Amino acid sequence: MNRPPQSPLVTPAGPSACHWSRFKFPDSLIRYASWISVLVFLTYTVEYLDIPLDRLLGMFGRMGTTLSTRYYPPDIGYTLDVGYLSYVVDTIHMAFLGAIFGLIASIPLAWFGSFNMSPSRRWLYPIARLITMSCRAVHEMIWAILFVAILGFGMLPGVLALTFFCTGFAGKLFAEEIEAIDVGPVEAMRASGANQLQVMAFGVFPQVRVAFTGIAIYTWDVAFRAATVVGFFGAGGMGWYLKRNILQVETERVAAILLSIIILVLISEIASAWARAKVMKMN
Amino acid sequence: MSSETTAQKRAPRLTVDDVLNHRRRAGWSRRVLYVFLLAAMAWSLNVTVIQDTDWARMGSLGNVLGAAGRFAGIDFALFPTLIAPMLETFMIACLGTLVGVIICIPAAWFGAQNVTPFKPITYPLARLAMTLSRSIHEIVWALFFVSAVGLGALAGVLALAVRSVGFIAKMSAEAIEDIDPGPVEAIRATGGNAFQVMLYGVLPQVLPQILSVIVFEWEINIRRSAVLGLVGAGGLGLVFFRQMNTFNYHGVTSVIIAILLLISAGELVSYYARKAVI
Amino acid sequence: MAMPLLPDRPGGGNVLPRLAGTSRSDIVAWKDAGMAILEVRNLRARYTVSGPEILKGISFNVEADDFFAIIGPSGAGKSTLIRCINRLVEPTAGEILFFDREITKLPRRELRLLRRDIGMIFQEFNLIDRMSVMDNVLSGRLGYTGTLRSLFRLFPREDIQRALELLDRVGLIDHVDKRADALSGGQRQRVGIARALMQDPKLLLVDEPTSALDPKISREVMALIKQMANEFKVPCLCNIHDVQLAMEFCNKTIGLQDGIKMFDGPTETMNKGNLEKIYAMEVL
Numbered sequence: 153m154n155r156p157p158q159s160p161l162v163t164p165a166g167p168s169a170c171h172w173s174r175f176k177f178p179d180s181l182i183r184y185a186s187w188i189s190v191l192v193f194l195t196y197t198v199e200y201l202d203i204p205l206d207r208l209l210g211m212f213g214r215m216g217t218t219l220s221t222r223y224y225p226p227d228i229g230y231t232l233d234v235g236y237l238s239y240v241v242d243t244i245h246m247a248f249l250g251a252i253f254g255l256i257a258s259i260p261l262a263w264f265g266s267f268n269m270s271p272s273r274r275w276l277y278p279i280a281r282l283i284t285m286s287c288r289a290v291h292e293m294i295w296a297i298l299f300v301a302i303l304g305f306g307m308l309p310g311v312l313a314l315t316f317f318c319t320g321f322a323g324k325l326f327a328e329e330i331e332a333i334d335v336g337p338v339e340a341m342r343a344s345g346a347n348q349l350q351v352m353a354f355g356v357f358p359q360v361r362v363a364f365t366g367i368a369i370y371t372w373d374v375a376f377r378a379a380t381v382v383g384f385f386g387a388g389g390m391g392w393y394l395k396r397n398i399l400q401v402e403t404e405r406v407a408a409i410l411l412s413i414i415i416l417v418l419i420s421e422i423a424s425a426w427a428r429a430k431v432m433k434m435n
Numbered sequence: 436m437s438s439e440t441t442a443q444k445r446a447p448r449l450t451v452d453d454v455l456n457h458r459r460r461a462g463w464s465r466r467v468l469y470v471f472l473l474a475a476m477a478w479s480l481n482v483t484v485i486q487d488t489d490w491a492r493m494g495s496l497g498n499v500l501g502a503a504g505r506f507a508g509i510d511f512a513l514f515p516t517l518i519a520p521m522l523e524t525f526m527i528a529c530l531g532t533l534v535g536v537i538i539c540i541p542a543a544w545f546g547a548q549n550v551t552p553f554k555p556i557t558y559p560l561a562r563l564a565m566t567l568s569r570s571i572h573e574i575v576w577a578l579f580f581v582s583a584v585g586l587g588a589l590a591g592v593l594a595l596a597v598r599s600v601g602f603i604a605k606m607s608a609e610a611i612e613d614i615d616p617g618p619v620e621a622i623r624a625t626g627g628n629a630f631q632v633m634l635y636g637v638l639p640q641v642l643p644q645i646l647s648v649i650v651f652e653w654e655i656n657i658r659r660s661a662v663l664g665l666v667g668a669g670g671l672g673l674v675f676f677r678q679m680n681t682f683n684y685h686g687v688t689s690v691i692i693a694i695l696l697l698i699s700a701g702e703l704v705s706y707y708a709r710k711a712v713i
Numbered sequence: 714m715a716m717p718l719l720p721d722r723p724g725g726g727n728v729l730p731r732l733a734g735t736s737r738s739d740i741v742a743w744k745d746a747g748m749a750i751l752e753v754r755n756l757r758a759r760y761t762v763s764g765p766e767i768l769k770g771i772s773f774n775v776e777a778d779d780f781f782a783i784i785g786p787s788g789a790g791k792s793t794l795i796r797c798i799n800r801l802v803e804p805t806a807g808e809i810l811f812f813d814r815e816i817t818k819l820p821r822r823e824l825r826l827l828r829r830d831i832g833m834i835f836q837e838f839n840l841i842d843r844m845s846v847m848d849n850v851l852s853g854r855l856g857y858t859g860t861l862r863s864l865f866r867l868f869p870r871e872d873i874q875r876a877l878e879l880l881d882r883v884g885l886i887d888h889v890d891k892r893a894d895a896l897s898g899g900q901r902q903r904v905g906i907a908r909a910l911m912q913d914p915k916l917l918l919v920d921e922p923t924s925a926l927d928p929k930i931s932r933e934v935m936a937l938i939k940q941m942a943n944e945f946k947v948p949c950l951c952n953i954h955d956v957q958l959a960m961e962f963c964n965k966t967i968g969l970q971d972g973i974k975m976f977d978g979p980t981e982t983m984n985k986g987n988l989e990k991i992y993a994m995e996v997l
Contacts, residue, residue, distance in 0.1 A: 303488075308484050621852075624799055624801060631863050
């Protein structure tokens with residue numbers, strides 16, 4: 153590297169040969185120790201999970217050939233079949249119902265589970281939080297499998313699974329939104345002698361209405377994304393088609409189904425982004 | 436009397452009816468929307484729940500409750516065997532997030548309007564990749580990678596990595612778009628190259644936000660990795676699947692409890708970690 | 714034209730372009746020869762193709778021991794002018810000669826080498842808030858530091874030594890490891906000054922160094938810049954909105970109004986008439 157000489161500093165009594173290092177002693181030790189432990193953990197993880205690092209690059213090459221020989225060309229005609237399309241419509245129905253039921257369930261849960269507005273901080277708040285959290289923590293696939301085990305195959309377990317999922321998803325976002333409101337109008341309402349429900353309806357709801365609408369649209373979006381796959385375990389919708397074709401190793405059909413899922417989800421995402429932008433503008 | 440007439444002249448007074456009519460008109464479009472939503476709901480209910488459900492096979496409410504009751508109970512004997520899959524799930528989540536973060540670096544760089552190297556091409560490309568990654572469910576990604584690299588943890592890691600890119604990159608790109616351009620200008624003025632401008636001008640400004648997003652996504656990835664085993668990508672999902680197939684319903688409950696424990700731990704860590712970085 | 718005999722002078726018949734920019738000895742040679750270090754000729758700039766022209770043909774010379782003030786009402790193009798010189802803003806027409814070398818058409822890599830020869834001090838300090846004072850000062854050295862070294866912040870020992878000495882000179886030796894956003898405005902600008910000097914600049918561009926500071930601190934900061942410029946023998950080009958400060962600290966002044974140069978000369982020759990012309994309608 154070409155380093156031209158620097159101009160000398162005309163320092164009368166500078167701290168000559170002052171030793172400076174970025175990290176002083178205890179800091180530096182902690183820093184190095186934590187970096188080393190992270191590295192050790194990562195190495196151990198790769199070892200434990202038996203990830204073939206040496207074959208990793210070759211794997212991507214093989215992935216390419218697999219994709220191009222077995223999954224290409226996707227059997228587009230198969231996805232345009234009436235039977236498949238009716239499953240797509242079913243999926244939309246399921247997602248819609250799941251989102252609506254979930255939203256309906258999550259509004260009271262969000263009210264009870266928001267720290268500032270909860271009618272009873274001692275009882276309702278922890279219970280509502282617990283319900284929301286467990287709905288969220290359990291993955292929608294697990295909900296789907298459980299409901300299939302209880303109710304048998306069909307769309308009802310799918311709808312229920314999506315409902316639980318959406319309750320957890322929207323409940324948390326709604327509660328956060330309520331916790332972020334301006335308490336001024338709420339106090340005004342309370343001062344005018346309104347009861348809890350009236351405070352909610354006139355003091356809180358107008359403040360969060362637009363945000364709630366945005367979250368509701370987003371919930372629909374997420375629900376649809378999940379609905380495309382809950383059928384994989386027998387809970388209705390197009391996921392069932394996916395499973396059947398995977399089991400039958402109809403790879404070109406699988407490719408077509410995956411493609412159709414991607415396209416549908418993209419359409420729903422674009423539509424929901426548009427709707428959310430519109431709602432925000434109305435504010 | 437005269438005072439009343441002057442008041443009427445000064446401003447046309449609103450009557451109660453005016454107010455009500457105005458409200459009625461304002462609510463009209465909203466009411467159409469509600470009616471439409473209700474109709475769609477009724478239709479969906481009819482299609483999915485009423486027609487599709489085999490009510491006879493499901494039997495009475497008692498039968499359903501009985502079926503649900505099978506899950507009431509915990510198979511404590513299973514817990515010792517769950518530790519290894521729990522660890523595996525946790526590790527898949529960590530590695531998946533890490534690989535995702537690495538893929539995110541170019542994605543966020545290309546996807547932020549103010550730093551993207553060649554806007555007409557790289558910006559839409561990055562945005563497309565982000566949308567694609569976020570749009571596709573992790574199960575679909577896992578299926579894809581299982582068929583590409585075979586059964587095992589690697590497929591799970593890759594699925595999580597690809598699935599997390601969208602969210603992390605989108606939030607990072609938004610953070611980068613919001614930076615103060617001053618330090619960037621200062622680093623450019625010292626003669627730093629493009630990489631140094633990113634490293635000194637941009638990164639320090641956005642690092643806390645990005646770290647917080649990464650921790651958040653890591654927490655979600657724990658939840659996701661717990662189900663990837665259902666399609667053959669290792670971890671707790673595989674045990675869940677096995678318990679289900681052997682009709683050991685108490686074991687299923689045990690697995691769910693293990694998942695909840697893991698997720699709660701992750702949530703706790705994530706909460707404090709995000710507090711620490713911000 | 715009598716030119717100093719410098720074997721490696723840019724554009725002086727050498728086949729290979731010189732990458733290392735300008736060396737310190739050039740300033741002395743240029744000064745001895747009585748030549749301008751920076752010559753700006755008929756400079757024009759606009760931000761968008763159809764937008765208004767911000768600079769409408771500006772010409773001036775900066776010599777080795779000049780401390781130039783650029784004054785003018787806000788919106789006159791002072792900031793744009795400064796930024797054209799290290800090409801943070803690309804001029805649309807005209808020439809800029811830095812050590813007799815035309816720089817408006819330099820390719821990217823050469824531009825970086827040019828920029829590391831030109832230090833810059835900013836109005837809003839433009840420090841990296843979350844880094845320590847030390848790292849901020851060291852970042853002035855990035856133009857000289859390799860990419861890999863800068864990734865791990867492994868600056869050479871002599872850079873760290875220089876940074877410590879500079880921090881001592883600007884009076885911040887006790888704040889070396891503090892985060893930049895923990896400092897007061899005046900201290901932050903001192904960090905900015907140290908960062909600019911860290912580059913070992915051959916020209917200092919100063920963009921409204923005091924308008925984010927209160928009057929007392931402003932005077933201190935101006936005095937420090939002036940003193941450092943003298944000590945390091947760096948010519949300075951300083952945007953300043955405060956005419957009082959300009960008269961006090963600068964030996965030459967350029968008056969800009971609406972992208973046109975209204976005055977250029979030693980500060981002491983500037984009179985009320987000139988000022989009225991520069992600030993046309995504005996009440997002084």
